[in-house]
Amino acid sequence: MASVFEYAPAPESRSIVDIAPSYGLFIDGEFVEAADGKVFKTVSPSTEEVLAEIAQAGEADVDRAVKAARKAFVKWSALPGSERAKYLFRIARIIQERSRELAVLETLDNGKPIKETRDADLPLVAAHFFYYAGWADKLEHAGFGASPAPLGVAGQVIPWNFPLLMLAWKIAPALATGNTVVLKPAETTPLSALFFADICRQAGLPKGVVNILPGYGDSGAALVAHPDVNKVAFTGSTAVGKEIARTVAGTRKKVTLELGGKGANIVFDDAPIDQAVEGIVNGIFFNQGQVCCAGSRLLVQESIQDELLESLKRRLSTLRLGDPLDKNTDIGAINSEEQLTRITSLVEQGEAEGAERWSPACELPESGYWFAPTLFTNVTQAHRIARDEIFGPVLSVLTFRTPDEAVAKANNSAYGLSAGIWTEKGSRILAVANKLRAGVIWSNTFNKFDPTSPFGGYKESGFGREGGRHGLEAYLAPSSPEGER
Amino acid sequence: MTMPTNAPTAAHALKDVTASDSTLRRFLHGLPGVDAVGLEARAASLGTRSIKTTAKAYAIDLAISMVDLTTLEGADTPGKVRALGAKAVHPDPSDRTTPATAAVCVYPDMVATAKEAVAGSSVKVASVATAFPAGRAALGVKLADVRDAVAAGADEIDMVIDRGAFLAGNYMKVYDEIVAVKEACEASARLKVIFETGELSTYDNIRRASWLGMLAGADFIKTSTGKVAVNATPANTLLMLEAVRDFRAQTGIQVGVKPAGGIRTTKDAVKFLVLVNETAGEDWLDNHWFRFGASSLLNDLLMQRQKLATGRYSGPDYVTVD
Numbered sequence: 001m002a003s004v005f006e007y008a009p010a011p012e013s014r015s016i017v018d019i020a021p022s023y024g025l026f027i028d029g030e031f032v033e034a035a036d037g038k039v040f041k042t043v044s045p046s047t048e049e050v051l052a053e054i055a056q057a058g059e060a061d062v063d064r065a066v067k068a069a070r071k072a073f074v075k076w077s078a079l080p081g082s083e084r085a086k087y088l089f090r091i092a093r094i095i096q097e098r099s100r101e102l103a104v105l106e107t108l109d110n111g112k113p114i115k116e117t118r119d120a121d122l123p124l125v126a127a128h129f130f131y132y133a134g135w136a137d138k139l140e141h142a143g144f145g146a147s148p149a150p151l152g153v154a155g156q157v158i159p160w161n162f163p164l165l166m167l168a169w170k171i172a173p174a175l176a177t178g179n180t181v182v183l184k185p186a187e188t189t190p191l192s193a194l195f196f197a198d199i200c201r202q203a204g205l206p207k208g209v210v211n212i213l214p215g216y217g218d219s220g221a222a223l224v225a226h227p228d229v230n231k232v233a234f235t236g237s238t239a240v241g242k243e244i245a246r247t248v249a250g251t252r253k254k255v256t257l258e259l260g261g262k263g264a265n266i267v268f269d270d271a272p273i274d275q276a277v278e279g280i281v282n283g284i285f286f287n288q289g290q291v292c293c294a295g296s297r298l299l300v301q302e303s304i305q306d307e308l309l310e311s312l313k314r315r316l317s318t319l320r321l322g323d324p325l326d327k328n329t330d331i332g333a334i335n336s337e338e339q340l341t342r343i344t345s346l347v348e349q350g351e352a353e354g355a356e357r358w359s360p361a362c363e364l365p366e367s368g369y370w371f372a373p374t375l376f377t378n379v380t381q382a383h384r385i386a387r388d389e390i391f392g393p394v395l396s397v398l399t400f401r402t403p404d405e406a407v408a409k410a411n412n413s414a415y416g417l418s419a420g421i422w423t424e425k426g427s428r429i430l431a432v433a434n435k436l437r438a439g440v441i442w443s444n445t446f447n448k449f450d451p452t453s454p455f456g457g458y459k460e461s462g463f464g465r466e467g468g469r470h471g472l473e474a475y476l477a478p479s480s481p482e483g484e485r
Numbered sequence: 486m487t488m489p490t491n492a493p494t495a496a497h498a499l500k501d502v503t504a505s506d507s508t509l510r511r512f513l514h515g516l517p518g519v520d521a522v523g524l525e526a527r528a529a530s531l532g533t534r535s536i537k538t539t540a541k542a543y544a545i546d547l548a549i550s551m552v553d554l555t556t557l558e559g560a561d562t563p564g565k566v567r568a569l570g571a572k573a574v575h576p577d578p579s580d581r582t583t584p585a586t587a588a589v590c591v592y593p594d595m596v597a598t599a600k601e602a603v604a605g606s607s608v609k610v611a612s613v614a615t616a617f618p619a620g621r622a623a624l625g626v627k628l629a630d631v632r633d634a635v636a637a638g639a640d641e642i643d644m645v646i647d648r649g650a651f652l653a654g655n656y657m658k659v660y661d662e663i664v665a666v667k668e669a670c671e672a673s674a675r676l677k678v679i680f681e682t683g684e685l686s687t688y689d690n691i692r693r694a695s696w697l698g699m700l701a702g703a704d705f706i707k708t709s710t711g712k713v714a715v716n717a718t719p720a721n722t723l724l725m726l727e728a729v730r731d732f733r734a735q736t737g738i739q740v741g742v743k744p745a746g747g748i749r750t751t752k753d754a755v756k757f758l759v760l761v762n763e764t765a766g767e768d769w770l771d772n773h774w775f776r777f778g779a780s781s782l783l784n785d786l787l788m789q790r791q792k793l794a795t796g797r798y799s800g801p802d803y804v805t806v807d
Contacts, residue, residue, distance in 0.1 A: 004767040005543065005758065010535030115533065274727050275523030310734075318763050327535040424518035444520045 022053040026197035028068035029207030035060035045111030046333040046368040057213035062222040065211040069153040069180040072208030077178035081137030088133035090203040109191040111333030125168040131451035132172035145478040150178035152230030157220040159236045160186035161290040177475040190214035256464025260389040261417030264410035265295030271422035283446035289393040293418035317360040334369040343392030350385035416458025519688035528719035548754040551772045555590040570602020587772040596637035611641035618710035620645035631669040643677040663701035677705035683715030695728035705741035716746025726764040745778025751789040
């Protein structure tokens with residue numbers, strides 16, 4: 001729709017990032033080809049342009065990387081915490097120095113708007129390294145015993161929605177506690193992890209402490225199953241999480257899983273309405289809704305339903321969808337064709353089940369993977385769109401009459417990762433939060449992250465916590481070390 | 486923008502609100518609360534919109550046309566007011582395509598002089614009345630102040646509310662005063678109601694004051710006098726834009742917004758225009774509905790305009806001092 005005040009496009013320059021035509025695996029401080037020579041391509045979701053060809057890790061490569069990490073573990077874990085902290089601080093500072101480059105890279109590879117990579121992802125990535133650098137020499141004060149010891153080699157598998165941030169969540173605490181790492185980034189977004197490998201070299205990190213193995217699910221499966229991996233950390237879908245749990249069952253491997261979610265965002269009639277609307281938008285349209293803790297179920301008190309929905313629709317009409325490198329873009333591209341297909345099919349089911357679908361007038365670019373911000377009203381707990389994680393810009397709106405009903409509906413989910421409460425009444429925030437079974441509960445805000453705050457789920461949203469002091473526990477053995485010491 | 490279909494009923498319903506002290510209080514305290522963190526975050530995030538090239542040229546001209554060029558000093562002279570009027574009509578003598586400002590804003594005793602200075606142009610004369618800026622005078626004095634200005638030909642009256650009464654919870658007194666001043670404006674002058682948001686101290690109060698002003702018949706709601714420490718901010722202006730948007734949705738009546746004080750640069754002004762565009766909507770992107778109360782802003786707008794036209798930065802000597 002033409003408007004009086006048209007913002008001219010303001011694209012961030014992509015020339016500040018230099019993407020090589022091909023990348024190897026990062027093993028023992030070197031970029032190497034895959035043993036079987038396999039490669040795959042990574043594309044930019046907003047244009048479908050091929051960005052680079054990436055080496056694909058096979059079982060032999062996993063073995064090589066785990067061996068390198070095992071060897072490096074001996075020296076790395078023996079370093080005083082203050083020494084490890086120096087490396088982590090150095091990495092954090094390099095990330096800050098290169099943040100504009102990394103923000104552009106992440107936007108190209110993932111499809112999310114530059115506004116988000118620049119203002120949310122990269123500052124948080126640096127903050128996580130700074131935060132865990134601070135813990136490295138204070139582990140005996142963390143509350144996990146007098147001399148907590150590292151576990152050994154951590155095999156980490158991360159998703160494509162926040163490639164660099166999930167890497168930071170995994171690698172920073174692992175290194176701070178003295179573990180070494182083999183990390184597999186997602187096949188659609190391997191680039192920022194490979195740039196991170198370069199940052200490790202720039203920081204002079206000892207060889208083998210961090211190893212990066214791009215690849216598909218089978219590469220991840222091989223890593224998780226490798227007998228010499230002591231700790232498995234995974235963020236991704238619940239289905240894959242269940243497979244991993246089966247793989248590690250009966251072994252001595254420690255495991256943390258951060259899986260799907262279907263977060264309830266509960267708006268009471270005394271909520272600060274304008275800010276609640278912003279919070280709902282941020283809760284479900286941040287990163288095109290491809291967020292495991294997204295507030296994808298809006299539970300609104302019946303008495304303000306009409307008013308709130310009207311405000312919400314008006315607000316959605318101002319969202320700007322398009323070129324993710326444009327600084328004015330609010331909604332970028334869906335990460336992959338596969339994900340777009342999944343979103344489309346779930347939305348079609350929602351319509352078939354009788355829920356009412358609404359999207360603002362919104363022109364989608366011709367190439368790339370795009371999905372307009374979508375609202376579903378007349379949704380009930382029995383609808384699939386109220387139960388399944390869609391992982392896209394699709395909000396299901398349900399109503400409730402009493403706080404008890406809100407709590408019952410919010411908890412009636414296979415997941416339990418996040419929830420939001422909107423009310424001006426402080427006592428209600430506390431009362432409702434106490435009854436919600438979710439790992440993170442925001443009040444009068446949504447999707448706020450901080451390295452000091454633990455993050456993780458209930459039920460099918462996984463177990464274990466990342467971030468904060470709690471995040472150290474997953475990488476520490478309280479008494480005797482399980483790794484080679 | 487579509488008008489709500491139930492507008493007449495809603496307007497009628499709001500009439501009952503001012504029936505008594507207690508109904509008014511209940512209504513104002515029943516407005517949705519404001520979460521300060523969320524409000525400021527939203528204002529900051531809209532401040533990151535990147536406005537360049539054609540969008541910037543449009544925004545600069547729009548902002549110039551929205552300026553209430555102001556002189557409110559004890560030392561004002563007729564000469565200064567005439568100079569101000571001339572500048573309002575032709576802000577940039579070297580480039581006659583520059584739009585005129587919306588108005589000149591002066592004390593009541595200068596209205597006649599200002600009126601002469603802008604005669605024959607689109608520029609309006611606004612006057613701060615009602616014992617500006619403190620508002621601490623008897624109602625009779627305030628009304629006399631207003632009548633003076635209106636009689637001298639003021640097109641717009643900027644009144645200050647009685648902050649003492651507002652903070653004491655005496656909403657009806659504030660309401661009655663605004664109604665009385667609106668009457669004194671007769672049909673000839675539009676009324677801008679100044680809240681002095683820096684003294685109202687909470688965002689909840691600013692939202693209540695906004696609705697109070699609109700219920701009493703304000704044509705414009707205005708942040709501040711420019712005479713206190715905290716004047717217009719992106720957050721309080723965003724909040725007032727939400728209020729006028731919601732008020733129109735309920736009553737069908739459109740009210741203008743004027744942030745005043747502290748907006749000095751083109752960059753700041755453009756951020757405010759983005760707030761208008763994305764909050765109240767494009768119906769407010771017009772100097773009939775949005776104004777900047779700023780005196781030093783105009784020169785920066787003019788210098789940026791010259792830069793866009795010539796590709797070079799000029800300097801403070803390439804625009805007039807007053």
